[in-house]
Amino acid sequence: MKLLVAVAFVVALVAAGIFFVSQGLNRADQFAGIGAFLLALLVAGFTALNALRRQPSKDSEAVTKDGNTVTKSGVVSMGPNATVQTVINKPRWR
Structure with missing residues (x-):
């Protein structure tokens, strides 16, 4: 399972690199900004869910x-x- 996750991460990283190179520097910068915003929302959501699930007994x-x-x-x-x-x-x- 860990190997599968690692391979999927590497494939996604390479695919993102190829996509950004094909889009050019200006559009790649815009896509990266949007991606960073979405990643921040995702991390904030998982942090909130984790905080709600870990209520003290x-x-x-x-x-x-x-x-x-x-x-x-x-x-x-x-x-x-x-x-x-x-x-x-x-x-x-x-």
Whole structure:
């Protein structure tokens, strides 16, 4: 599969080179500008899709400066230089 992708890339690169040479410098510059714009749109779209797909899970972890690991569910894994704090959440009355 990787070899097929590499061969397709080389073929597309050679075909683009032949196309640009056959069009002349002025038209090739215009086509290259349009192609760069379309490539930028494509990359921006894939970046946005990737950002939307990689939402953190419910138990995503955060590591603090002193090596503690804290999950959203409240589980704390203490590091070697950890300090302990007790937090009491007061109930909210409506």
